[in-house]
Amino acid sequence: MAIFVDETTKVVVQGLTGSQGRFYGLRNRDYGTQVVAGTNPRKAGTDIEGIPVFATVGEAAAATGATASCIFIPAPGVFGAVLEAAEGGMELIVVITEGVPAQDEARLYNLLCRDFPGTRLLGPNCPGIITPDRCNIGITAGEIALGGGPVGIVSRSGTLTYQALYELQQAGIGVTTCVGIGGDPVPGTSFIDCLAAFEADSETSAVMLIGEIGGSAEEEAAEYIKAMMTKPVVAYVAGLTAPPGRRMGHAGAIVSGSKGTARAKIDALRAAGAQVAANPTEAGFLMAAVVAGL
Amino acid sequence: MDLLEHQGKSYFARFAIPVSxxxxxxxxxxxxxxxxxxxxxxxxxxxxxxxxxxxxxxxxxxxxxxxxxxxxxxxxxxxxxxxxxxxxxxxxATDIAEEYYASFTLDRAAKLHLGMLSAEGGVDIEQVAVDTPGAIARLPIDPVDGLSEALCRVWVAGAGLREEAVAGTVELLLALYRCFVEGDADLAEVNPLVLTTDGRVLALDAKVTLDDNAAFRHPEWKEYEGTQELDERERLAREKGLQYIGLDGSVGIIANGAGLAMSTLDVVNQAGGRPANFLDIGGGASAAVMANALEVINTDENVRAIFVNVFGGITRGEEVAKGIVEAMGRVELTSPLVVRLDGTNAAEGRAILARHESDRLQSRATMLDAARAAVELAGGGKG
CATH class of the missing domain: 3.30.1490.20 (ATP-grasp fold, A domain)
Structure with a gap:
């Protein structure tokens, strides 16, 4: 099983002909991912080391059966690229690009919910998703991921996602799927989406959740864990001692109240029954104990 | 980017929002x-x-x-x-009859735009939100649909403003919403929004935060650059394209990725030390980037030890290690370095560091060990 992607997932890379798209697209293919197509309207008909390039996602999907796209297009083009992928019938759209305007993200999220309810957006500004040994979409280094389960990982932070994968690999613990949801204001996929998928996944027996300060995503995840999760959750929230961030006028304070601090997030997760580690290494130890007790 | 009041008002003027x-x-x-x-x-x-x-x-x-x-x-x-x-x-100076509060921001939890309007502006609006939350009329807005005039009228009608303020407030809010959306603001806030004794509705203050990610489509934002207040270290870091926030401790921090950098601050504190800064060098860790980061930290007189915490992903451990050694050759450091290198090819990277090990460069296998070593070099918990 695993969640969202596996060895049958066929991927089209939007921006395959650019330096980033080419580098990671080929790495993903080398890992074993079915990278079946790329897009670039000006280079349709060419190929990148055997991966055919099409003008649009729709044409790529029709010719190759791709159902997932990975976007390496610069931020100004992301809004259009995501819509093109959704219109092209993609079930999963992974946006690696960082620096996408918040207004674009808010419009995209609501537009997809309304017009393309069958499409899942992951990111923007995320490392991607990896089901070790089966499918790697994005920029995660496949070498640091040990496959086979039983742990699912969901993370808001890029490098801490790698850290979590690595801690588990060092402890000899396998991962079903590791999802980097990205730390932007309006992520397409939330902690809750991933927790629900892991809860439903027969191969996943425990979940590691990596959060960070800002927003209220961890608090919402805590509510979900308390109400819906039967599988154990180990969490780490970065930023307990981080400098106070920018304060968004009065409006930010009114909207968020006491939410957003690492302390509030940790308290909420503990109250929901999750084990919360003081640092990533301790999260690995806690998870090792959980897995040993399964 | 936070705008000063006068910048916010000039931005308001672009959207025909009335000001004094x-x-x-x-x-x-x-x-x-x-x-x-x-x-x-x-x-x-x-x-x-x-x-x-x-x-x-x-x-x-x-x-x-x-x-x-x-x-x-x-x-x-x-x-x-x-x-x-x-x-x-x-x-x-305007003769004020009434003071209100109005803002548009993004409600991250709901993933919608949020308008807030209150008849009790001017005073401490955050206290109003706590004491009498009902005094703030909240309007969730679907970013796809936007704020229609009809919706805006219903919203204003429910906020309990004085009758003669209603028409002017509707007009001002529609303009403020355009400023928020088309102007790519994270926040557009007016406190107070006033009704003057002669019946006009004005924005008496302006708090605007622009979304830096949208700068590519706003060439007009250039005029606001250079007025942001940064300390010397932050100015230098920005010139070098580094994410840096100055703090007042004695352990300099260099990490790749914002999450790992925050995590590094956490473990330094857990080891009894005080971080001198937050510094994220981003995904890669080339010699050039590392040298820039060391140079910025080197200007901080409070720093007694530097903790370099790098996780090799695509950038392999040996490349990171070579980068650190090369950077140390380029920058005359005043403080010793403690490096924790993990991830892809970490062993190869550590072997390179081991060949250059000295009282100026130490390597530790884990984040916690490295934090403890750096804190000790910085003078222990006293730092």
């Missing part, structure tokens, strides 16, 4: 010219990136030219919570 007559001044002479043009009485307001300027004496209402001169002389150059006042906004 006036302008910004950097000298007493300029302030008097603006005051003469605006017409007395005028209000002279300190332009700083910090709240509480009223209480600090940074806002004065004056009746005539002589008083305006005294006010501008007193406020220009004064320090408000450590922020020196370089400019003042001088505006015609």
């Amino acid at each position: 007559t006036g302008g910004v001044a950097a000298t007493v002479e300029e302030a008097l010219d603006v005051a003469d043009g605006a017409g007395y009485p005028v209000v002279v307001k300190a332009q700083v990136h910090v709240g509480g300027r009223g209480k600090a004496g940074g806002v004065r209402v004056v009746a005539d030219r002589a008083e305006a001169e005294a006010a501008a002389t007193a406020i220009l150059g004064m320090s408000i919570k450590g922020h020196v006042v370089h400019t003042v906004l001088v505006e015609h």
